[in-house]
Amino acid sequence: DIQMTQSPSSLSASVGDRVTITCRASQSTNNYLNWYQQKPGKAPELLIYAASNLQSGVPSRFSGSGSGTDFTLTISSLQPEDFATYHCHQSYSLPHTFGQGTKLEIK
Amino acid sequence: QVQLQESGPGLVKPSQTLSLTCTVSGGSISSGAYYWSWVRQPAGKGLEWIGRFYTGGSTNYNPSLKSRVTISLDTSKNQFSLRLSSVTAADTALYYCAREGSGWIPIDYWGQGTLVTVSS
Numbered sequence: 001d002i003q004m005t006q007s008p009s010s011l012s013a014s015v016g017d018r019v020t021i022t023c024r025a026s027q028s029t030n031n032y033l034n035w036y037q038q039k040p041g042k043a044p045e046l047l048i049y050a051a052s053n054l055q056s057g058v059p060s061r062f063s064g065s066g067s068g069t070d071f072t073l074t075i076s077s078l079q080p081e082d083f084a085t086y087h088c089h090q091s092y093s094l095p096h097t098f099g100q101g102t103k104l105e106i107k
Numbered sequence: 108q109v110q111l112q113e114s115g116p117g118l119v120k121p122s123q124t125l126s127l128t129c130t131v132s133g134g135s136i137s138s139g140a141y142y143w144s145w146v147r148q149p150a151g152k153g154l155e156w157i158g159r160f161y162t163g164g165s166t167n168y169n170p171s172l173k174s175r176v177t178i179s180l181d182t183s184k185n186q187f188s189l190r191l192s193s194v195t196a197a198d199t200a201l202y203y204c205a206r207e208g209s210g211w212i213p214i215d216y217w218g219q220g221t222l223v224t225v226s227s
Contacts, residue, residue, distance in 0.1 A: 043218065
């Protein structure tokens, strides 16, 4: 299995901040790397697919980058609705696997 | 707009079989190149991919669960199902059904999730 490791596990930030979350895979995901946002009591929502492609309807303040084993999710200017848990996910190799999540909290 | 809704017992006894159904609306589960998937999330923990059924008929399961899990489609009802046998407390989780695209497109539609507790 490909192990996905996110850092940090939690993060405190303020509205307007620029935030970066990283995800490292134990082996190459061939850029089949996706990011989801999950709010309490809700299902995850797809933000970024294939490392850097913005899902339709997702605000442009979200962006993804990286290749091979190292990937980054960036939120350029945090909005109140962005405080949530973020999960990276590889869909390259079976079984598909997720990172442990990064909880983004209000400072 | 595709919508998915899980249903099934919220409480299952240890050693019994967990059975959940996902009803899909807004599209036919037998058309297109999609994977109909199940993902679970224990309380306070990360997401775990359980497996999927491709519209072409093939299935893929997580090896950690493979001997216990079955995913099937009922095209007449536009539903797909999860069966997990010999459950233990470790199977207690929020279970999501989901749709995954083909190629680069990962899971893009999720159900709201249903909590299953394994307890006597």
